[in-house]
Amino acid sequence: MTELSAPDRTEPTSFVFDNESNAAIAVAVAKYPAGKQASAVLPLLDIVQRQMARHTGSAWVPLVSMDAIAERLDMPPIRVYEIATFYLMFNTKPIGRVHLQVCGTTPCWLRGSDEVAKACRDFTGIKGYGETSEDGLFTLTEVECLGGCVNAPILQVDDDYYEDMNGERTLALLEALRRGERPSRGSTIGRANSAPEGGPMTLLTTPAE
Amino acid sequence: MPKVTVDGIEVEVPAGSNVLQACEAAGKEIPRFCYHERLSVAGNCRMCLVEIEKAPPKPFASCAYPVNDGMVVHTDTPMVKAARRGVMEFLLINHPLDCPICDQGGECDLQDQAVGYGGDHSRYHEAKRAVVNPDLGPLVKTIMTRCIHCTRCIRFSTEIAGVPEMGATARGESMAVGTYIEKALSSELSGNLIDICPVGALTSKPYAFVARPWELKKTDSIDVLDAVGANIRVDTRGAEVLRILPRLNEDVNEEWLGDKSRFALDGLKRRRLDTPWVRQNGKLVRTSWPEAFAAIEAKLAGVAGDRVGAVAGDLCDAESMLALKDVMASLGSHNLDCRQDGASLDASRRDFYCFNTSIAAIEEADALLIVGSNPRHEAPLINARIRKRVLAGKFPVGLIGAEADLTYKVAHLGTSAADLAGLLEGTHEFAATLHNAKRPMIIVGLGALRGDDGAAVLAACWKLASATGMLTSEWHGFNVLHTAAARVGALDLGFATGKKLAQMMNGGVEVLWLLGADEFDTSKISSNTFVIYQGHHGDRGAARADVILPGSAYTEKNGTYVSTEGRVQRGELAVFPPGEAKEDWKILRAFSAMIQKPLPYDTIEALRVRLEQVNPIFATLDVLPRFGCGDLTGPAGDATALSSTPFLPVVANYYMTDPISRASATMAACTEAHAPAHAVAAE
Numbered sequence: 041m042t043e044l045s046a047p048d049r050t051e052p053t054s055f056v057f058d059n060e061s062n063a064a065i066a067v068a069v070a071k072y073p074a075g076k077q078a079s080a081v082l083p084l085l086d087i088v089q090r091q092m093a094r095h096t097g098s099a100w101v102p103l104v105s106m107d108a109i110a111e112r113l114d115m116p117p118i119r120v121y122e123i124a125t126f127y128l129m130f131n132t133k134p135i136g137r138v139h140l141q142v143c144g145t146t147p148c149w150l151r152g153s154d155e156v157a158k159a160c161r162d163f164t165g166i167k168g169y170g171e172t173s174e175d176g177l178f179t180l181t182e183v184e185c186l187g188g189c190v191n192a193p194i195l196q197v198d199d200d201y202y203e204d205m206n207g208e209r210t211l212a213l214l215e216a217l218r219r220g221e222r223p224s225r226g227s228t229i230g231r232a233n234s235a236p237e238g239g240p241m242t243l244l245t246t247p248a249e
Numbered sequence: 250m251p252k253v254t255v256d257g258i259e260v261e262v263p264a265g266s267n268v269l270q271a272c273e274a275a276g277k278e279i280p281r282f283c284y285h286e287r288l289s290v291a292g293n294c295r296m297c298l299v300e301i302e303k304a305p306p307k308p309f310a311s312c313a314y315p316v317n318d319g320m321v322v323h324t325d326t327p328m329v330k331a332a333r334r335g336v337m338e339f340l341l342i343n344h345p346l347d348c349p350i351c352d353q354g355g356e357c358d359l360q361d362q363a364v365g366y367g368g369d370h371s372r373y374h375e376a377k378r379a380v381v382n383p384d385l386g387p388l389v390k391t392i393m394t395r396c397i398h399c400t401r402c403i404r405f406s407t408e409i410a411g412v413p414e415m416g417a418t419a420r421g422e423s424m425a426v427g428t429y430i431e432k433a434l435s436s437e438l439s440g441n442l443i444d445i446c447p448v449g450a451l452t453s454k455p456y457a458f459v460a461r462p463w464e465l466k467k468t469d470s471i472d473v474l475d476a477v478g479a480n481i482r483v484d485t486r487g488a489e490v491l492r493i494l495p496r497l498n499e500d501v502n503e504e505w506l507g508d509k510s511r512f513a514l515d516g517l518k519r520r521r522l523d524t525p526w527v528r529q530n531g532k533l534v535r536t537s538w539p540e541a542f543a544a545i546e547a548k549l550a551g552v553a554g555d556r557v558g559a560v561a562g563d564l565c566d567a568e569s570m571l572a573l574k575d576v577m578a579s580l581g582s583h584n585l586d587c588r589q590d591g592a593s594l595d596a597s598r599r600d601f602y603c604f605n606t607s608i609a610a611i612e613e614a615d616a617l618l619i620v621g622s623n624p625r626h627e628a629p630l631i632n633a634r635i636r637k638r639v640l641a642g643k644f645p646v647g648l649i650g651a652e653a654d655l656t657y658k659v660a661h662l663g664t665s666a667a668d669l670a671g672l673l674e675g676t677h678e679f680a681a682t683l684h685n686a687k688r689p690m691i692i693v694g695l696g697a698l699r700g701d702d703g704a705a706v707l708a709a710c711w712k713l714a715s716a717t718g719m720l721t722s723e724w725h726g727f728n729v730l731h732t733a734a735a736r737v738g739a740l741d742l743g744f745a746t747g748k749k750l751a752q753m754m755n756g757g758v759e760v761l762w763l764l765g766a767d768e769f770d771t772s773k774i775s776s777n778t779f780v781i782y783q784g785h786h787g788d789r790g791a792a793r794a795d796v797i798l799p800g801s802a803y804t805e806k807n808g809t810y811v812s813t814e815g816r817v818q819r820g821e822l823a824v825f826p827p828g829e830a831k832e833d834w835k836i837l838r839a840f841s842a843m844i845q846k847p848l849p850y851d852t853i854e855a856l857r858v859r860l861e862q863v864n865p866i867f868a869t870l871d872v873l874p875r876f877g878c879g880d881l882t883g884p885a886g887d888a889t890a891l892s893s894t895p896f897l898p899v900v901a902n903y904y905m906t907d908p909i910s911r912a913s914a915t916m917a918a919c920t921e922a923h924a925p926a927h928a929v930a931a932e
Contacts, residue, residue, distance in 0.1 A: 116407075122418055125419045
């Protein structure tokens with residue numbers, strides 16, 4: 041792997057679904073009854089965001105693509121804008137190549153999410169949430185509960201959860217990300233899924249037969 | 250029907266009603282922001298909370314809660330009062346305290362209800378949010394920090410106007426109502442957003458900082474800028490018309506009004522004729538009434554009655570047209586025309602030229618064919634009614650004419666009269682749709698009747714109507730959609746006899762009296778013809794005139810108008826005409842005295858008696874009885890001589906169709922804003 045390069049973050053003037061997207065759209069639309077294809081707007085926004093990531097390195101949903109979705113699903117464009125801006129998972133502005141999402145909700149915060157966020161800021165030079173680093177590689181956002189509280193604190197990188205984080209391991213992860221690597225996701229302290237730290241704590245013996 | 254007890258008062262309401270409607274039936278006023286009778290229920294403002302017995306012990310949003318038989322509702326318990334006060338406190342958290350500079354002040358739902366449910370001071374000390382104002386075009390001003398997110402405007406534009414361009418973007422504290430992308434609302438009904446907005450978030454741009462509602466004198470009137478006959482209220486201060494608002498009339502405009510009718514009023518102050526003019530040596534010079542009359546009298550001397558003619562314009566009231574007709578008769582002339590566009594209208598029977606189905610009964614129809622018309626531009630309020638019917642379901646609409654976005658789905662069946670043939674022969678599939686419908690209707694626009702084959706198209710449309718069951722003893726599905734407010738009244742008065750306009754223009758007359766007639770190419774009038782222009786604006790007619798008699802606009806006179814449905818309505822004088830200008834029938838009465846042939850009426854009441862003598866229909870004010878069609882004999886015309894020349898749109902630019910809107914700066918700004926859609930077709 042080579043070091044990451046800055047993504048193309050210019051506003052496109054046109055948008056065409058590529059073959060991979062078209063295949064995914066066919067699957068998404070087929071899930072809904074005829075005439076109710078507008079229900080597929082959420083999967084389509086996600087498909088677009090992934091296509092943008094593939095083509096430009098920046099996972100976001102430009103205005104022209106929302107218009108393309110509206111046309112494909114035969115719905116007024118404003119209805120797509122409403123949905124895309126409602127869900128924070130859709131980026132309506134270009135982001136960096138790597139999207140760092142720090143969970144700041146209570147369990148993660150109690151377990152040290154401030155430290156994780158600080159490590160992200162220090163490493164990338166980003167001053168506040170919602171910003172992109174000067175080299176264009178990292179965008180840092182704060183997200184609400186990721187549902188991984190048992191392994192708090194969590195740092196979500198694009199689609200992957202990195203769990204049981206602290207400042208040090210966050211810095212190591214960011215180093216690796218900059219080198220173009222993707223360390224294996226999940227717990228960073230080696231526990232299996234959300235099993236107790238240091239091995240099993242209960243049911244240590246099997247009952248006598 | 251379920252019986253509901255509201256605060257001890259038992260009322261019976263239709264099944265499917267909501268609790269709010271039951272409370273209203275019991276005479277209890279329920280505060281509300283998001284609920285609106287003509288829009289879908291959103292239930293998001295939470296102001297209409299009530300308590301319901303034998304239901305979970307919590308306040309219920311009455312607008313979104315259906316009634317049950319035996320339900321007991323309380324609207325004035327401590328719990329209800331506390332809940333509403335709580336909602337009000339939350340609404341006011343982010344609402345700015347800028348009432349003194351807000352145009353909604355004095356007619357603001359939030360202001361009024363805060364008096365009833367608000368506290369005397371705020372307990373909120375944190376920063377308030379501020380929202381960026383989107384630009385919605387030249388008509389609607391936005392101050393979105395005042396928005397309370399009732400979503401009425403979103404529902405109006407989506408449901409009634411049929412232009413889903415407004416929405417609520419982002420969420421929570423960042424939620425903003427707007428269009429997301431900068432664009433002017435592409436609706437002819439956008440002014441109604443101002444009326445339905447319960448706060449000062451959407452206000453009138455041209456009326457910004459002009460007046461307070463309590464300063465205004467309110468006069469009931471009738472709109473004349475299209476032929477719908479929308480009921481309006483003219484708000485004036487001193488000698489100035491400051492704003493025009495719709496008046497409720499369920500049978501005509503409901504509570505809506507088109508943008509042109511609402512905003513063209515600044516045209517009433519510009520390019521006005523406020524003094525008589527006479528052409529001397531090729532140039533118009535100011536003169537006095539006696540001299541202007543003397544010039545006409547001198548010209549008329551020795552001219553045979555048949556060499557005199559009159560043309561009535563599109564904005565004329567019935568009184569002045571009748572007075573002109575009587576003056577012409579006293580001169581021995583019966584050369585009268587009101588069809589400036591040359592439309593082939595058969596005045597021999599009233600149902601040949603009226604919108605017989607009536608606007609309200611569109612909702613009872615079950616199939617529609619539109620021929621040579623774009624109702625969205627020619628009559629936005631009728632278009633809104635058609636859309637309402639389309640949304641109710643099972644209402645196929647066919648269109649023969651220029652393709653256009655009418656805000657609902659239309660089957661485009663062709664572009665010219667020749668395309669009627671397939672329907673007449675029954676070979677086209679839409680013919681079967683019309684046949685199978687129980688109450689089909691046809692709307693014939695003037696675009697279909699202006700061509701050389703106009704009479705043939707009219708006859709063919711009638712033939713189609715009678716062949717497809719549109720004409721029965723209790724249903725009349727044949728409709729002509731006019732664009733001129735004066736047209737039906739003129740035809741009712743017999744203002745279409747003798748020489749036609751084209752003949753009169755080509756030297757058929759020596760003296761031509763134009764009563765507010767500006768909608769034809771006046772420069773083509775034969776140069777030997779002496780032209781008298783009586784009207785209120787310096788437009789095309791005045792430009793060609795040899796004598797100009799300054800008349801009054803529709804807000805400046807008591808006038809009777811007959812809408813395209815044949816509904817007789819009366820507007821009242823709101824302000825006096827400017828300068829030397831006079832009410833039109835009075836001008837004609839004075840002139841008749843000057844030429845020693847005085848008209849037999851001295852007051853408007855006497856003139857109205859004469860109106861009823863000429864046509865008893867003028868006695869039936871406001872009401873429009875429903876009627877069927879007993880006589881299937883159609884209008885004159887060869888129903889087979891249909892040409893394949895495409896119908897042309899009657900209204901090239903919705904915002905400029907008459908002398909008033911052409912003089913309006915607001916309408917010019919609208920034309921500019923919507924240039925991509927209209928400029929190509931502009932004259």
